[in-house]
Amino acid sequence: MSLRGFSRRRLLGAAGAGTALVGAGVAGGYLVGSSGAEDPAPGQATVPFRGVHQAGIVTPAQDRLHFVALDVTATGPILRPAVVALLKRWTSAAERMTAGAEAAPGGAVNRNPEAPPLDTGEALDLPAASLTLTFGIGGSLLDKLGIPRPRALADLPPFQRDQLDPALSGGDLCIQACADDPQVAVHAVRNLVRSGFGTTAVRWSQLGFGRTSSTSTAQQTHRNLFGFKDGTNNLKAEDTAALDQHVWVPGSEGPPWMAGGTYLVARRIRMHVETWDRTSLTEQESLTGRTKGTGAPIGAADEFAPIDLTAPLIADDAHIRLASASALGGVRILRRGYNFVDGSDGAGHLNAGLFFLAFMRDPQRQFVPMQSALARYDRMMEYIEHTGSAVFACPPGLGEGAYWGQSLLEA
Numbered sequence: 001m002s003l004r005g006f007s008r009r010r011l012l013g014a015a016g017a018g019t020a021l022v023g024a025g026v027a028g029g030y031l032v033g034s035s036g037a038e039d040p041a042p043g044q045a046t047v048p049f050r051g052v053h054q055a056g057i058v059t060p061a062q063d064r065l066h067f068v069a070l071d072v073t074a075t076g077p078i079l080r081p082a083v084v085a086l087l088k089r090w091t092s093a094a095e096r097m098t099a100g101a102e103a104a105p106g107g108a109v110n111r112n113p114e115a116p117p118l119d120t121g122e123a124l125d126l127p128a129a130s131l132t133l134t135f136g137i138g139g140s141l142l143d144k145l146g147i148p149r150p151r152a153l154a155d156l157p158p159f160q161r162d163q164l165d166p167a168l169s170g171g172d173l174c175i176q177a178c179a180d181d182p183q184v185a186v187h188a189v190r191n192l193v194r195s196g197f198g199t200t201a202v203r204w205s206q207l208g209f210g211r212t213s214s215t216s217t218a219q220q221t222h223r224n225l226f227g228f229k230d231g232t233n234n235l236k237a238e239d240t241a242a243l244d245q246h247v248w249v250p251g252s253e254g255p256p257w258m259a260g261g262t263y264l265v266a267r268r269i270r271m272h273v274e275t276w277d278r279t280s281l282t283e284q285e286s287l288t289g290r291t292k293g294t295g296a297p298i299g300a301a302d303e304f305a306p307i308d309l310t311a312p313l314i315a316d317d318a319h320i321r322l323a324s325a326s327a328l329g330g331v332r333i334l335r336r337g338y339n340f341v342d343g344s345d346g347a348g349h350l351n352a353g354l355f356f357l358a359f360m361r362d363p364q365r366q367f368v369p370m371q372s373a374l375a376r377y378d379r380m381m382e383y384i385e386h387t388g389s390a391v392f393a394c395p396p397g398l399g400e401g402a403y404w405g406q407s408l409l410e411a
Contacts, residue, residue: 044128046098047098049095055098058237058334061213066182066186066188067205071173074198074199090196092403094135100131109124120191131177134264138171139154162386163386168387170203174266210339213234217238225354247262253362257408261396264357265333266355268387268389269387270387271352323374333366
């Protein structure tokens with residue numbers, strides 16, 4: 001019996017009776033499933049966990065995010081078996097939770113009441129809410145395991161104006177939880193972190209809201225905290241040829257365990273919104289290269305109009321000029337960022353910004369030249385600072401019976 005399309009409430013009894021999960025082998029986790037012929041109601045959708053590629057990459061971007069980076073604390077001869085056991089537990093729990101079930105059968109209330117529950121319970125009454133869980137491996141973990149890093153997983157170089165906090169950077173492992181309900185995303189990360197006690201410890205985490213990039217042609221472009229549409233020219237799930245060119249790692253590149261996978265760059269970008277809010281609209285648009293209302297390139301009427309880099313109306317140091325594929329030799333990435341507001345900074349300002357997430361075939365050939373150009377010449381850098389940074393390898397999706405990282409750890 002498949003759990004897709006069922007809420008956690010409906011699963012309480014069935015899970016205690018030993019209900020089994022049946023994975024859905026849809027490539028890339030792009031299509032959503034429902035128990036009926038009609039499209040599911042908002043929040044009711046499920047995204048297949050297994051497929052050619054991991055879900056949460058080209059999946060239509062959900063509205064909420066909980067991202068966590070972890071360090072592996074196990075050492076010595078128990079390191080590899082401890083990581084294998086952990087990833088098996090994570091895979092089982094992730095498959096259940098993305099289907100709308102508890103992290104373990106009967107985990108919240110249907111087991112021994114004298115023992116701690118195996119599920120924390122805050123999502124019991126909630127449906128799957130299009131939850132996706134995407135897993136990544138940091139180069140530091142490969143170093144600990146004595147496995148050579150792929151060239152693409154080299155540490156990012158320092159960029160001009162970076163103000164990176166080590167406590168907000170790096171990590172041996174990462175989990176990206178995206179959902180249309182923030183509590184569903186937080187529940188998923190909380191339970192996976194809990195399952196890792198004794199093997200992993202949280203290094204840093206980030207909550208996000210209001211996706212800042214669309215990953216499907218069916219989605220509208222949302223706005224960042226500067227009030228501008230963000231990610232207009234993003235790669236889309238429907239353009240499979242472009243994804244093959246820019247996102248998925250081919251079998252001829254890198255180790256076999258990364259064939260069909262991708263690389264994730266995460267950057268925490270503090271946006272000095274108070275300074276921006278005192279800047280004239282004309283200057284804001286000049287910095288961005290787009291009009292604030294429609295999102296169209298300056299001098300054009302439509303958001304999706306081609307950017308004319310010969311037009312004098314778009315400044316040489318405008319963001320869209322420097323970030324455009326034509327200015328970067330054809331480089332493109334799949335963006336999947338989120339806004340964040342983490343309270344105040346203690347000096348009367350909001351600690352707010354963009355949590356930049358992007359997937360790509362090779363960070364060294366795609367992200368590094370892009371960020372180098374922006375760091376040097378983008379006038380918008382006066383209003384932002386990069387405070388956190390990490391890069392992870394995201395292996396391909398899973399077939400039936402496989403677990404996260406199996407192709408690496410059992411090679």
